Amino acid sequence: MMAVYCLVQFVLLLGLGVQFLQTAMQMPGMAAVVYLVFLIGTLGLLGALLEGRRLALWLEAARLLLLGTLPVLTGLWLDGSALPVALRMVCAAVSVVSFVVLLLAWRNGRVQATDGDAAVDVSASTMARD
Helix, strand or coil, X not given: CHHHHHXXXXXXXXXXXXXXXXXXXXXXXXXXXXXXXXXXXXXXXXXXXXXXXXXXXXXXXHHHHHHHHHHHHHCECCCCCECCHHHHHHHHHHHHHHHHHHHHHHHHHCCEEEECCEEEECCCCCCCCC
């Protein structure tokens, strides 16, 4: 399920990349750099999620929190353009839905096997056959 989540986020990222390319020439220099770093960082983060890195889950949750709250609070998009209220609410809704799906994907990826009192996470480990 994490692969599907990452695929959907990648498609959304492609849309942001196209929007960046369309508006990069009109953006102030520092805004363009921040937007570009955000795009590249998100691409790396999606790769880390696919690899199952634990820190990536927390970073992705923080990214979703920022993308959901900053446009609502400031009224601005990453390129500095003003967003109508309807688009601010769409940003918030997409972030909330993405966060819920991220948690579900993470939870489905963890398979718990009990060995006495200790729970063993076997999702990332390989088990030897007897």
